[in-house]
Amino acid sequence: MSSYTERAKQSHTVEWLNDNAQVLSITLFFVACMAFFGALSDSFLTAGNLLNVLRQAAPVLIVAVAMTFVIMTAGIDLAVGSTVALINALAAIMMANGFDWIPTLITMLVAGAIVGLLQGWFISFQGIAAFIVTLAGMSILRGVALYITAGYSIPIKDQPGFFWLGRGTLAGIPVPAIIATLFAVLGFIVMRNTRYGRRVVAVGSNLEAARRVGMPARWIVCSVYMMSGIACALAGLLIAARLGSGSSNAAVGFEMQVIAAVVLGGTSLMGGRGSILGTVLGTLTISIIGNGLILLHVSPFLTQIVTGVIILVAIWMNTRLFGGGFKIGKKG
Template sequence: MAISTPQTTNSAKNSPAAQKPAAKIVSFSPKVTLSIVLVLLTIFFASFQPDFLTVENFVNILRLQTVPLILAVGMTMVVLTGGADLSIGSSLALSGILAGTMYLAGVPAVAVIAITLVAGMVLGLLNGMLVGVLGMSFFVVTLGTLSGYRSLALVASEGKSIQTGDAPLFLQIGDGSLGPVPIPVLIAAIVVALGYFVLAHTSWGRKIYAVGSSREAARLAGIRVQRVLLSVYVTSGLLAALASIIQMGRLTSASPVVGTGIELQVIAAVLLGGTIMSGGSGGLGGTVMAVLMMGVLQNGLTLSGVPDFWQGAITGTILIVAVYMDHVQRRRRGLGAV
């Protein structure tokens, strides 16, 4: 006959089974959380700014977010492998300077676009070789190329913007429309759709998740980890070059300082969308929602007349709060699973 003692009784009370919450904890995925925040921001800004809830303004938001969104697709893939590409802003600038220089030299616009895309892949390849093949830290490598690529852009342009003027093809890509749909928005939508398909329905996408979950386990499963790491950095460089062409078409110029700091905005959107920095978990759905939310926030603050230096502080504060909310939700889900 078993006799209960105070010690055994207390142990039973303190056991994980006894500590389970009586009621089910309500938790939301990052995408649901971002959707709620997006709706609340829309209601808030619409109540103060009549021009906010207009078709023209929403189209403008989408136009302005095409470059961050395209960059975020590549960044999501990199972060899913447990890394990050801090050089995308500098790659954006250097690719644009290369494109502008070639155009002024008389190279046909189609050839300019093709060569620029290849050049972007080469910039990403360098990162991938150092990180994937040589095994160097992604932080050290991409921080170094952030500085190096930016310096090359400044040297190649002598620190000046390159005016491309009214180049028809660039103008169409950067600021044209196909019916009611802006062409840059259409390009961004295609990039997102392709990225989603790759991650969700291809062996390459499954390998990206596997490498991010555990490189050693992926290696033992026969996955060529080096090739996967190489491929995601090349993709990031390619998309940075594509974004540079859109940016150049919209601004009618290529600047060596364009994209400064955009890597932080893009990484914040990826993390805010639920892709974890250690890799192996997340996806493009949350990233897209986060980019749109940040676009709505920036647009609403601009329409409200908030100075630029305050916009950065407000945006940063909201991002920290949103990330903290997601952190709390993750902890609650973990406790609920005990």
């Protein structure tokens, strides 16, 4: 009887390790990065620097949470950087023309939802590959942003409430970090505790099977791109609020950071599996690597190389090292 109990306990442990292997791997990697840069730079672990990392990571985290849902449906959104830039520029133009920041914020969130909904419609109802649709969107949306700004930065003036969203603090914590944390918590709850979250997982695992059991599979796919558009709008607004201007050149390379954070956090590019907690850790890891390299006086252009390497290594780790799970206590 006792040996049976021991085997049962072991199987539960192995099952837990299998379910959380990717999150455990990114947690260890995150801790290793913190220790590495903390040992090499005296200013890295200071409160001021860490709060600055959180402020700068907030827009990436917001979009990465939404991207987790997109990738869980076996999709991809390459247009997130261009959407951020378009919303960033439109918000600045609206406020420069006398609109208050509150109606501007609402309008931009609606605009982001429409952009995401349009892309989702082409993907889910017209059967065009997500890669193609969002690649086209990346070019179109950035082009529109360039056209309406003529390539210039648009300054934002006399909007203290808006600037507080990007520069303010609450209890010493940057407001963008608080907003991003709330967004991540909401994403976690939706994924783990709602029917919608379970449907996203089901659609990502097998869209046709989900459709045959009565799920509105196409609408679910469409909705995750709408969520991505809203997240991009919020991120674009926070960047404009922090910098005090809007520009068509905002968020260049943003999609690379977002996808790297999501994949590094253990979300499968094949769909059906993902983790908001892993995405949070992946985002923070990408941010501290960039920050640490700057503090070590390494060329900022090297960050792009490191990000690309991280994506490749993360995919390799997920498929080769952790994809098969832990074999302890299992019989062939």
